[in-house]
């Protein structure tokens with residue numbers, strides 16, 4: 001997590017007016033997380049970069065499962081931890097799913113020699129914060145956290161943080177605008 005989430009669900013009052021507050025979405029269970037990913041899929045465009053933030057077991061890969069299904073990818077999405085990246089070419093847009101946990105930097109993403117053109121694909125990077133922002137001129141950061149004291153529970157909190165380009169407008173079109 002780059003920015004600690006403001007406790008509670010009504011974060012607006014504590015923020016300076018110039019800082020848009022990403023809405024918090026609650027995923028009650030894995031299917032709820034997949035539904036958030038699927039909801040985002042229709043607004044994705046070639047060249048998009050999505051950075052997934054959150055601790056081990058947060059639900060990043062589960063989120064990608066929903067996003068992939070929303071794009072029409074038929075393959076089962078599993079963690080690419082041991083292969084670093086997988087390309088799923090069969091959806092509305094090619095989906096490049098990267099796990100940057102063991103990558104040292106953006107150069108290594110380039111060195112993966114993916115069989116995909118990132119400018120024509122949607123690239124989703126688990127553990128990509130601070131590493132892969134330079135892959136594109138803009139990105140959507142998705143922060144997934146567990147409520148404190150709920151280590152064993154299923155509830156996850158998801159924040160969508162648009163950075164650049166028209167991400168904020170696209171989220172707004174989904175009813176997920178920063179405020």
Ligand SMILES: Nc1ncnc2c1ncn2[C@@H]1O[C@H](COP(=O)(O)OP(=O)(O)OP(=O)(O)O)[C@@H](O)[C@H]1O
Pocket residue numbers: 027028029030031032033054055056057058059060061062063079126153154155156
């Ligand atoms: N609300 C929820 N959303 C997502 N996953 C959940 C939820 N509740 C329970 N889970 C479980 O938590 C686990 C999340 O695993 P997942 O592989 O998606 O995490 P991850 O963030 O990708 O971890 P890693 O950093 O190891 O890649 C799964 O076993 C999933 O079933």
Ligand SMILES: [Mg+2]
Pocket residue numbers: 060061079080126
């Ligand atoms: Mg994962």
